[in-house]
Amino acid sequence: MAGLTGRMSTVVKAKVSKLLDRAEDPAETLDYSYQKQVEQLQNVKKGIADVVTAKKRLQMQESSLQQSVVKLDTQARQAVAANQEDLARTALERKNVAQTELQSLDTQVGELEEQQQKLTDSEQKLRAKIESFRTKKEVIKAQYSAAEAQVRISEAATGVGEQMADVGLAMQRAVDKTENMRARADAVQELEAAGTFDDLTALGTGEDDIDKQLKELSSKPAVDDELAKMKGEIGAGDAATAGQIPSQSQTPSEGQQT
Amino acid sequence: MIVRISGEDQYRLADSDADKLKELEDAVAAVVESGREDGFDEAYGALLDFVRASGTPIADDEIETSDHILGPPDLTFHEASTEFTGEGLIPD
Numbered sequence: 001m002a003g004l005t006g007r008m009s010t011v012v013k014a015k016v017s018k019l020l021d022r023a024e025d026p027a028e029t030l031d032y033s034y035q036k037q038v039e040q041l042q043n044v045k046k047g048i049a050d051v052v053t054a055k056k057r058l059q060m061q062e063s064s065l066q067q068s069v070v071k072l073d074t075q076a077r078q079a080v081a082a083n084q085e086d087l088a089r090t091a092l093e094r095k096n097v098a099q100t101e102l103q104s105l106d107t108q109v110g111e112l113e114e115q116q117q118k119l120t121d122s123e124q125k126l127r128a129k130i131e132s133f134r135t136k137k138e139v140i141k142a143q144y145s146a147a148e149a150q151v152r153i154s155e156a157a158t159g160v161g162e163q164m165a166d167v168g169l170a171m172q173r174a175v176d177k178t179e180n181m182r183a184r185a186d187a188v189q190e191l192e193a194a195g196t197f198d199d200l201t202a203l204g205t206g207e208d209d210i211d212k213q214l215k216e217l218s219s220k221p222a223v224d225d226e227l228a229k230m231k232g233e234i235g236a237g238d239a240a241t242a243g244q245i246p247s248q249s250q251t252p253s254e255g256q257q258t
Numbered sequence: 259m260i261v262r263i264s265g266e267d268q269y270r271l272a273d274s275d276a277d278k279l280k281e282l283e284d285a286v287a288a289v290v291e292s293g294r295e296d297g298f299d300e301a302y303g304a305l306l307d308f309v310r311a312s313g314t315p316i317a318d319d320e321i322e323t324s325d326h327i328l329g330p331p332d333l334t335f336h337e338a339s340t341e342f343t344g345e346g347l348i349p350d
Contacts, residue, residue: 118265125267128318136321159321162262166327170265173330 017154026149030137033157037130040164044123047171051119054178055112061185062105068098080227080234088230092223097191108181115174122167129163260316261309262324266331269313270322279326282308290338298335306331 072095079088136156140149259276262268271279282305289297306328316322329338 122265125318129321132319132321155323156321158323162323162327166262166264170330173265173332 026146026153027141029150029153029157030141033153033160034130034134034137037126037133037160037164040167041123041126041130044119044126044167044171047174048116048119048123051112051116051174051178054181055109055116058105058109058112058181058185061189062102062109065098065102065105069095069102072098076227077230077234080230085227088227089223092226092230096223096226101191105185111177112181115170115177119167119170119174122163122170126160126163126167129160133157133160259326260322260324261313261326261328263306263309263328264330264333268316268322268324269309270316271309271313275308275312278308278312279305283326286338290335293339295335298338302329302333302338 072091076088076091076095079085079091133156137153140152140156144152259271259273259279260268261271261279282301286298286301286305289301309328
């Protein structure tokens, strides 16, 4: 990994030396470095807040999709009970898409959780090092000649600078991940806005573009299986309740209990 | 010798570990250069595990500059490849 090792060290050293070049007097350099470090820490905090916001947005989307799954399942059951197989199939296809999205959202929320934890850890490390730098700079100011102080400052600032570059890298990776997720979340939102997960009965019977897309998206065998199962359950319940909303928990029980 | 695993920690290793570290680094580089994606996780994991097992973590308030900086544990084969072709991981 010579490439990675080399590049990261070079970047850190270049950044730190640029910082140190700004001030001529060592005491000034120290205060300036420290001030920059504190500023950087604020940026890290902002970065963490962004990750938390992204996570919350995904969680909100999750709960709205969960509601859609429940609703579509109920509608599929109603449709089966009313012998409207096409409608039931459409509802199940949509439910299938919503469930797939839910799983993907779940994974993403987990990933963001991990990123957040990592960033928080990094922030704590950086904070500890900056605090340590603050103490050290007073010692250096008090105890060393200008020439030696310059050397020690450079060492300490490089050490803190490296930690900062590391947090910077972690943040960049978190931001990249978040942006990928945002693109996907926006796509789900578009589906929702287009009425994909809305009340099916309000949509009428005509097949639209959404239906065609959904059929391609949802895995057919899964929908067929579920439809068959649902029919079995509802058929076993009672044909007389057709057209009404069958209760999920009671429906299959009568035929099965002995 | 101080080795950093990005996004994780800095570790202090004995200078005598340098040869083994270099060997493991070279193994990762060889995997990446040959484009064998399936061997990457194993080679890279072995490198990181060696650092974790042989080193002791540096305290948070200790300020040290690393002699070696390795990538983050979740580094992907693709990222490692772009690193070698120069695009790099480090943000400006």
